[in-house]
Amino acid sequence: MSDAPLAIDQRRGIIALWLVVLCAMVFVMVVLGGVTRLTHSGLSMVEWRPLTGWLPPLGESEWRDAFAKYQQFPEYRELNYAMSLHGFKSIYWHEYLHRLWGRLIGVAFVFPFAVFALRGWLDRSLVGRLLLAFVLGGLQGLLGWYMVKSGMTDEPDVSQYRLTAHLGAAFVIFGYLLWLVFDLLVPGVSRVKDPGRRVLARFAVVVTGLILVMALSGGFVAGLDAGFVYNTFPLMEGRLVPDSLFEATPWYLNPFENIVTAQFVHRLLAVVVVAAVAVLWSRVRGTALEARARHAVNVTALVAVFQVALGIATLLLVVPVALGAAHQAGAFVLFACALWAVHALSFSAGGTMKA
Numbered sequence: 001m002s003d004a005p006l007a008i009d010q011r012r013g014i015i016a017l018w019l020v021v022l023c024a025m026v027f028v029m030v031v032l033g034g035v036t037r038l039t040h041s042g043l044s045m046v047e048w049r050p051l052t053g054w055l056p057p058l059g060e061s062e063w064r065d066a067f068a069k070y071q072q073f074p075e076y077r078e079l080n081y082a083m084s085l086h087g088f089k090s091i092y093w094h095e096y097l098h099r100l101w102g103r104l105i106g107v108a109f110v111f112p113f114a115v116f117a118l119r120g121w122l123d124r125s126l127v128g129r130l131l132l133a134f135v136l137g138g139l140q141g142l143l144g145w146y147m148v149k150s151g152m153t154d155e156p157d158v159s160q161y162r163l164t165a166h167l168g169a170a171f172v173i174f175g176y177l178l179w180l181v182f183d184l185l186v187p188g189v190s191r192v193k194d195p196g197r198r199v200l201a202r203f204a205v206v207v208t209g210l211i212l213v214m215a216l217s218g219g220f221v222a223g224l225d226a227g228f229v230y231n232t233f234p235l236m237e238g239r240l241v242p243d244s245l246f247e248a249t250p251w252y253l254n255p256f257e258n259i260v261t262a263q264f265v266h267r268l269l270a271v272v273v274v275a276a277v278a279v280l281w282s283r284v285r286g287t288a289l290e291a292r293a294r295h296a297v298n299v300t301a302l303v304a305v306f307q308v309a310l311g312i313a314t315l316l317l318v319v320p321v322a323l324g325a326a327h328q329a330g331a332f333v334l335f336a337c338a339l340w341a342v343h344a345l346s347f348s349a350g351g352t353m354k355a
Helices: 004-038 060-070 074-079 085-118 124-149 160-185 195-223 251-257 259-285 291-316 321-346
Strands: 189-191 347-349
Touching: 004 085, 004 160, 004 321, 060 085, 085 124, 124 160, 160 195, 160 251, 160 321, 195 251, 195 259, 195 291, 195 321, 251 259, 259 291, 291 321, 321 347
Parallel strands: none
Antiparallel strands: 189 347
């Protein structure tokens, strides 16, 4: 390289591209997880072998052995007792691909990280932040198996609490990696000092938090299979506010264990998110901002409207697999756009950033 600053910029660009690839892989992992959930495939693999489980069953005898193990658990005995070996293979492949993709994410992290570290491209701060991402990924694998284990007891369905925790961890990992990308891609940023701009940035943080809460409420809807009932909009049970919102006791468990309340809360949060994004968009329109911040907010507003429309379509059509998976993926896209808006509003280009 001709000079050190150019070399540093190029290194940062390569590292950022690597992290973008990891973000994309996490996104694909989420889509695979949604398909696995919607096809009721998540309990088909009854063993967790994180280091040795790279290969699927090879040959008919291994498939029959895997099927025999599955037949020992409640999902087969209570729900799939008429399933053939061919039917078992179809659900097994969904869960296998989901787990295999998680392992591939680990490989895609470890080897480039080692190369960058050996070449001295990573400063101490970035090494620490990347190692934290790796630890979070490992814990996510443990949490995934903890979730699956909850469906191998008396009830042949995973806990909605563990499912939502697994989903929330995916958001954390995805958002953490994406924030690192923003830090690396924007050359020379400094935190804004203008009071009005800082107010907008804080409000964008609130909007992002609301989006995350809405997405997690969707985890409870999925965990309770609440999307398969009350498939009308905007009414539920023929009313805007259904009668059976607080049937569960104690009352505070209703959003997490009452199908009606879980779906109602998710609908309500969707309306709140769209309203909050609309307020942010209107306030940004009247403010002098650089193109990066304005584009981030505009895209967030557009994606929010699309995501709500997709959610309504998914509900009205009684959660077809393709739409259900797309709706879950849309939540991650909306979250990513909101994080982009937070970063763009919080930092302005032109400062000096540590290489």
